[in-house]
Amino acid sequence: MTVHFKQDQPATDNRLDTMAQGVIGKPLPRIEGLAKVTGTAPYAAEYVCENCAEGVLVTATITRGTVVRVDIDGAMRMPGVVAVIEDDRLIARPAQGTANEAPKQQPRTVCYWGQPIALVVAETFEQARDAARRIAVEYRDDGDVAVTPAEVAAEEQEDETVREGNLDKAMADAAFAVDATYTTQGHASAAMEPHAAMAQWDGRTLTVHASLQMLNYNICELADAIGIGAENIRLISRFVGGGFGSKLGISEEVVAASLAAMQLQRPVRVVMSRQQVFQGIMRRSETTQRLRLAANSDGALTGFGHEALVSNLPGEEFAEPVLQSSHFLYPGENRELVLKLARIHRMTAGSVRAPGEAVGMPALEAAMDILAEKAGIDPVELRLRNIPDKDPERGLPFSSHKLAECLRQGAEAFGWDHGSRLARQRREGEWWIGTGMASAARVHNVAEAKARVTLKADGTAVVETDMTDIGTGTYTVVAQIVGEMLGLRPERILVDLGDTRHPRGPGSGGSWGAASIGSAVYVACMAIREKLAAQLGTDESQLRLSDGKAGDGQTLVELLDGSDIAQTGHYEPGRIKDDFAASGFGAFFAQVRVNHYTGETRVDRMLGAFGFGRVLNAKTARSQCLGGITWSIGMALTEALEFDPRDGHLVNRDLAEYHVPVHRDVPDLDVILIEERDPAASFIQAKGIGELGMCGGAASIANAIYNACGARIFDYPMTPARVLAAMPD
């Protein structure tokens, strides 16, 4: 049976807190963890499959034009080569997150350097790889096209635009004003598992093991791309080696493996090379951002301006939502927020962890530091003075708002010095040492979700949904919710994720996974509790379940008397979405060392305090925060996609040249989880935490660099060259 619940009202009863098992929120180790640490957890490319052929993608070596001919003769004569798949249904770009339909196909029309155009299939990977290099492609090259945002007139994204009051006047009248322009370079998700798919076709059903985040959308995207019904497709993603946005939509290897398997009537595996992942999957757009802040003599904002320029390929709707949190984080009745999109021929721009805030917040929070300095107000205090009591643009109440607590508790735990912020006060040898801070904000989303929970006659439970766990902890938090609601120890619960034969989950993306699937699981468990209560002749609210027993001694096994209870929970966010502004909030504090002579920056320590509703598992939630802070360090200091200005090809297309943080870049990190319940965020009072940890963190490092050595840097990442250029003598 399916129980549908649409949440129109805040769930203020906090029922999870009234249960008896006592596992919710606890720092339990991951239930799938043993499989991961022993190497026995299978990822997409690792399923054993008889007679599986291996495919390698062939990619374009021009930026814009048409494939006239693919010369396959030489390749076909090589040993082991089975086929070269050229099919108009191959996708030329990955699908955007939640697209639910095929992305651009017709790969013979080339729109960016590195676009996949064909697939070579051979008996072995080595044969396919060599043959793919032997394929000669003849193009009609369209020649010069725009590959940098400066070359084109950008389109204003009108539904993002806010113009209220008179910002120019507010700036002119302000006691303190900041007008600063920042740039951020592009980023890659660079999940450690390259995109991979293994497809099997039995004449009726296409089964694909893939590395995807949102099977609930991906199944429709794949069905649309190849032109068969979704009911004839089964997608499986039990383990996903990181996603960070890059696996939200189906990518080129999924469709290529599927079409090849169908054409050749045998299983086909396609794994992208690391270089292909960099070139052919989503990038985060570079940005140029102008911040204007006007404040009165108390430091209260009277004007707030944030304009951003981002880019994408022609035909793509996605525009990096840089202003997302700027709309509500700080007040200022004179407002101007404008987002512009330039159409250029670099690979598709799409979601990379925390789209929007990841780059918007570091610019805003660096500008806030300048304002604090000008106004002579402690940066923590400046933020505290600028917390709006309702959403400044929409006038909505906040579902909950923990920024002040995060700022205060974070500052205290870090040992923040509220005294003078004069730069260049501490030096050890060649190194300047300083501190900085920044606010964190990331909009909260919650999505429709379904999950089936079966309480089995033997006193165990099974949870089934096509929701994924991309390292976020879904397996474990789902088990904790079921355990809490049904009075079971988590080891009695089998969580079966990542299979489209199960009810549709919300997918992992936008930090909405845990709160959404958790709410669906909660709905199902409530329905099971109702049944159990009826059987006991009592009211659900009186039901006390723990360790497999109901109340005073009767075991669940006795109560169930040989039959299972299965319920599908269907959760849908209703008016809570329209009636409240919802966001996670936080604060970052960093201490850095900057080398006076080389401009090198090292992060000595960093702390993040975050409020994001109910903590479902204190261990995995903390890990999500650690991951986000680590990404903040990468964005601040090293991560940058470098494009050739002539043809727009990505120059640093591997992990040796695109620098994600390594062990030695990341010091001990402190995380404070500010415990709260947010009844309007979801049915289980939880918000998302996958992205908040990197929404502003880079600014705390930028501000610490300034405090250390006096270099104000307006371009991320703050490489040694940029630091040196800005370093006062």
Place this chain on the structure above:
Amino acid sequence: MASELIVNGRPHRLPDDPRVSLLDYLRHDLGLTGTKKGCDHGQCGACTVIVNGLRINSCLSLAVMHDGDQITTIEGLGTPEAPSPLQRAFLAHDGFQCGYCTPGQICSATAMLDEIANGWPSDASASLEGRFEPTGEEIRERMSGNLCRCGAYANIVAAIADVATESDA
């Protein structure tokens, strides 16, 4: 001619195709998929295995180069029924998220602790000689070839430090 290598104590025939990397040989030919491919270019450490006691990136090595070698993969370090101390410590400290870099981190850490014990210096060492302590900085420096995009570093270092100090005691 011997033409075999020993993986986790069992002999296996070398592949016929000389192009097969040690990594692909383990993953594909032997089905030991615990060893991961993150880059195939020696840039990420996901493919780390232990060859004759030393850690290497198996993607940078051809299988046919390992005639007679003793190779230990993550599957040889421990099993779900009997995990190694490092595997247990990673679980306890949540030293992973997606788990894709994890076997490489654990293989690398296993051999790395031997390198410290054997007195091999690193960039983080104060001198080239002497006994080295498994400090946080030593661990970070020596583990920097193993990328973790999930950003589990802080927990990984805590897990390794735990095992290092336990075995010290």
